[in-house]
Amino acid sequence: MMLHRAALALLLCSAVHIAFAMTDGLLPNGNFEATPKASEMNGTQVLGRYAIPQWEISGFVEYIESGHKQGDMLLVVPEGAYAVRLGNEASIKQKLTVVKGMYYSITFSAARTCAQDERLNVSVTPDSGMLPIQTMYGSVGWDSYAWAFRALFEVVHLVIHNPGVEEDPACGPLIDSVAIKTLYPPRLTRDNLLKNRDFEEGPYVFPNTTWGVLIPPNIEDDHSPLPGWMVESLKAVKYIDSDHFSVPHGKRAVELVAGKESALAQVARTIPGKVYTLTFSVGDAGNGCVGSMVVEAFASRGTVKIPYESKGTGGYKRAVLRFTAAVERTRVVFLSTFYHTKTDGSLCGPVVDDVSLLSVRSPRALRR
Known part of the structure; x- marks a missing residue:
């Protein structure tokens, strides 16, 4: 009986140690x-x-x-x-x-x-x-x-x-x-052909900080700190949270902070010849980034430029890109047309969030 209790205590101690290490x-x-x-x-x-x-x-x-x-x-x-x-x-x-x-x-x-x-x-x-x-x-x-x-x-x-x-x-x-x-990398669902559409799954953000977390350039999706997404550019993108920034949807979003050198991408499975609708939010982080912003979105042969006039106080609007898939794997890319800086000289830019990719035959896509 004593041996059993000792073994149980050892097991509990091990479990506590692992739980502590995993926090x-x-x-x-x-x-x-x-x-x-x-x-x-x-x-x-x-x-x-x-x-x-x-x-x-x-x-x-x-x-x-x-x-x-x-x-x-x-x-x-x-x-x-x-x-x-x-x-x-x-x-x-x-x-x-x-x-x-x-x-x-x-x-x-x-x-x-x-x-x-x-x-x-x-x-x-x-x-x-x-x-x-x-x-x-x-x-x-x-x-x-x-x-x-x-x-x-x-x-x-x-x-x-x-x-x-x-x-x-x-x-x-x-x-x-x-x-x-x-x-916990999200899996595909019937509601969306993109993983981690709203960027809720991502790296640890330090509490009581106002500078976000950079996702470095040349990050591939196999081991991305932003599951499902790649950073295909020379510069980083910034991961922001609703505790310190204005976020269009949920608690997390991405700020494109380095113009065309800061690109966010994901590859989706598509059917050649089929029409798809890409919808997403464009806004500002409420961090004093002021100016005429433009977010460019690419998917297959389709492109769209979404202008957004930022007052630096938060806000967003919805955008749509319809395209016909040419191959079985379609690369969806977002980037900022221009560089932007705040009055203190720090880099900033438009925010992208709440991204959805659906076939136009989907009732949900038609409602949008």
């Missing part, structure tokens, strides 16, 4: 507020491989306090009092307990310092992705990025690595606020 939000010490011991520091440089609680480091890693100066440059810490800076070929790593076969998204904040062509390699074996961060989209000094993976093992290692080759080995990006979110 959406910051990773253990994901904001680096738990500090290294003074004996494992040399100025700002971290000396011990395991000096930062919950993390393993490699290479030249610095522990930066908010307000720290490097020459005339003030280093900006995205959240809280501390962040880490990755020098040339430096990395941080954390072991994650996950569910094999599930999809996950990593969200983290990064700030540029003094490098000219800053990039980050994010990986969970065997997947990896190179994220360019030389373009600053916001005006606060940093941006939040998302990257996704499918777990092939129950225990994986997340690595964020700076492949930089700067003359100054310390001249690398700041990393802060690393979080995880379980993704």
Whole structure:
């Protein structure tokens, strides 16, 4: 009986551990507020491989306090009092307990310092992705990025690595606020030929933040942090939430922040020769992005340009594109015709949301 109870207690402890590891939000010490011991520091440089609680480091890693100066440059810490800076070929790593076969998204904040062509390699074996961060989209000094993976093992290692080759080995990006979110990729239904039509399934958005999350360029749909959608462009698109922005439908939407260099796409199964109706919402995020906006939509040989006059205070309108499918797989693409910036110089643009693709024979499509 005692043995049975001990086994049951062990099982419950294991279940609690897994539940804790799977909770959406910051990773253990994901904001680096738990500090290294003074004996494992040399100025700002971290000396011990395991000096930062919950993390393993490699290479030249610095522990930066908010307000720290490097020459005339003030280093900006995205959240809280501390962040880490990755020098040339430096990395941080954390072991994650996950569910094999599930999809996950990593969200983290990064700030540029003094490098000219800053990039980050994010990986969970065997997947990896190179994220360019030389373009600053916001005006606060940093941006939040998302990257996704499918777990092939129950225990994986997340690595964020700076492949930089700067003359100054310390001249690398700041990393802060690393979080995880379980993704549940939507399946196709009879109501829509597109997956994740309203963008409700997506990466973790940090609470009490006003800059959204960037979905990096060249993201394919197999491991997209925005399930079902691809970013087929040189620049990122921005994932926004209704807590901090004006969203046409539901709680999430996408802002096209880089003109024609910021394109969102999905491939849908279609029947050649059949007519389809693509409907969607175009609006603004209520974030002070003012001007004459135009969203371009493409599907098969059909195109449409939807003008939207933004006052920067929120709002939207519905748009329609009818087209005849030419092939069995039709690529649906959205992009912004123009670049837009706010008064503070940060990039912004029109919002796309509530996307529907249906055959015109569908009663629902005819009602629209």
